[in-house]
Amino acid sequence: QAFLSPLNKIPGPWYTKFTSLPLKWREFRAERTTHVHRLHLRYGPTVRIAPNEVAFTSMSAVKEIYCSGGSGYDKTEFYDMFKVYGRRTMFTTLNKDHHAKRKRILADRYANTNIVKRPSLDGISERAANFVQRCAESVNGSLDLYIYLHSYAFDCVTHHLFHPYGADSLRDIKDEEIMREVTFDDSLQNRLIGYYSPTLHKIFGKILYFFAKPRETPLADDFILGTSSKTDTAPFTLLDRLHEPVFELDELDIAAECLDHMAAGIDTTGDGLCFLMWELSQPSSANHQRRLREELLANPGASFDKLPFLDAVVMEGLRCFPPIPMSLPRYVPDGGRVIDGYSLPGGAIVSCQAYSVQRVDESVFPDPNTFKPDRWLDGMDDAERKRLFFAFSNGGRGCVGKHLALAEMKILLRAVYSKFNTVPDKTMTMTDMEMSDQLISSRPLGQRCLLSFIPINEGANSRSQQ
Numbered sequence: 001q002a003f004l005s006p007l008n009k010i011p012g013p014w015y016t017k018f019t020s021l022p023l024k025w026r027e028f029r030a031e032r033t034t035h036v037h038r039l040h041l042r043y044g045p046t047v048r049i050a051p052n053e054v055a056f057t058s059m060s061a062v063k064e065i066y067c068s069g070g071s072g073y074d075k076t077e078f079y080d081m082f083k084v085y086g087r088r089t090m091f092t093t094l095n096k097d098h099h100a101k102r103k104r105i106l107a108d109r110y111a112n113t114n115i116v117k118r119p120s121l122d123g124i125s126e127r128a129a130n131f132v133q134r135c136a137e138s139v140n141g142s143l144d145l146y147i148y149l150h151s152y153a154f155d156c157v158t159h160h161l162f163h164p165y166g167a168d169s170l171r172d173i174k175d176e177e178i179m180r181e182v183t184f185d186d187s188l189q190n191r192l193i194g195y196y197s198p199t200l201h202k203i204f205g206k207i208l209y210f211f212a213k214p215r216e217t218p219l220a221d222d223f224i225l226g227t228s229s230k231t232d233t234a235p236f237t238l239l240d241r242l243h244e245p246v247f248e249l250d251e252l253d254i255a256a257e258c259l260d261h262m263a264a265g266i267d268t269t270g271d272g273l274c275f276l277m278w279e280l281s282q283p284s285s286a287n288h289q290r291r292l293r294e295e296l297l298a299n300p301g302a303s304f305d306k307l308p309f310l311d312a313v314v315m316e317g318l319r320c321f322p323p324i325p326m327s328l329p330r331y332v333p334d335g336g337r338v339i340d341g342y343s344l345p346g347g348a349i350v351s352c353q354a355y356s357v358q359r360v361d362e363s364v365f366p367d368p369n370t371f372k373p374d375r376w377l378d379g380m381d382d383a384e385r386k387r388l389f390f391a392f393s394n395g396g397r398g399c400v401g402k403h404l405a406l407a408e409m410k411i412l413l414r415a416v417y418s419k420f421n422t423v424p425d426k427t428m429t430m431t432d433m434e435m436s437d438q439l440i441s442s443r444p445l446g447q448r449c450l451l452s453f454i455p456i457n458e459g460a461n462s463r464s465q466q
């Protein structure tokens, strides 16, 4: 059968005609993203990565797979691994009609007009101030950003879901424990075995426990189950919307949706900021850090979304270090489709990964592995760059939390870099910051990121403003 597959015309290593084992091996080793990227560099923008799976990086493929008909092709059962409390949430619905129904309920709370409302933004700013307080306390030592940026993201996302019942993990150790439980989860291998071989997982589940831990988040479950039943949260919150009787969602549906959004909001924003601040702290970025500070100090009253260099820094951070760098798998619809000139049968799995989409086409992103915020300030070809920006995916199933995430990132960076220089702690190694893929997101391998915060004194201020 392998010899007759319509995918045989697609470039790729010979073994992908017969087996997906090399790909699965990389997944188990938390290295899928770089494996797929290397295949793109060797075989081009379209590459076969397994007998029934093809990866793309072109703009036309992104449009076809993720945007055709509004929300693109249906998701694959890969997303079953993210089901919570046995329920399907907006993120885990596979079929686009089911998805559209749920999105109609939720989208309003994530619209930019809702995010920029005072009580929503004030909550983010307060949490950024709590973070800066941590930085100030660490002066003359170092701060583990990995921990505290995840705390910041946890506090911000739960503020948006539950205010006034959001978490306060930057100041309260009990809430920090919840964040640690979610963030230090190590269930990748266990969940992959459950997905690829449910029978093996069932038979050896108990023995497996000692080698590959399942996902267990009792503290987070308690927090969500306790909080999602509240009916008096602020009007801008997601929970307020979910409780509207007209939607007829039961308690478990509501809890599952909230847990999903909480998880979606912690690692993504936390890791995105972590990789970005690490990069900004490198000697090679000293100039970027200086320019960022100059812009912030020269415009103390400007809105966080009206600062061009800050925007460029965030865009370039998400381009170089997309928190979800990995393939977002979709099924080719019945009847088959042609993508980038290749005929694909219905049921084939196709995907794009942000890490490669944002790197492979060097005519749009020259010198793709270098962090260069200025590329986003060059008016030429701006539309091309934005069309290939895939960190939040694209189309109707793209990230609903995008505006919230961008507000959190910019408000935090403004608060920090208006007050401090950052440099890496001497104990950090480059290996600590290598990508370690999880099911869909990637985190720093060492799960630590120590930086030193050096306050900007008045003298330095006036020098940098000259």
Ligand code: HEM
Residues within 6 Å of the ligand: 090, 091, 092, 103, 157, 260, 261, 262, 264, 265, 266, 268, 269, 272, 322, 323, 324, 328, 390, 391, 392, 393, 396, 397, 398, 399, 400, 401, 402, 404, 405, 406
């Ligand atoms: C920098 C931060 C973030 C990045 C890079 C990011 C990226 C993404 C990506 C790539 C997807 C599509 C996943 C797929 O198709 O499999 C997605 C979906 C989603 N994101 Fe985010 N995200 C971020 C922050 C957030 C935040 C703060 C929230 C909010 C609470 C959030 C909630 C969601 C939800 C609910 C979905 C599912 C959307 C749907 O299926 O319609 N994300 N995100």
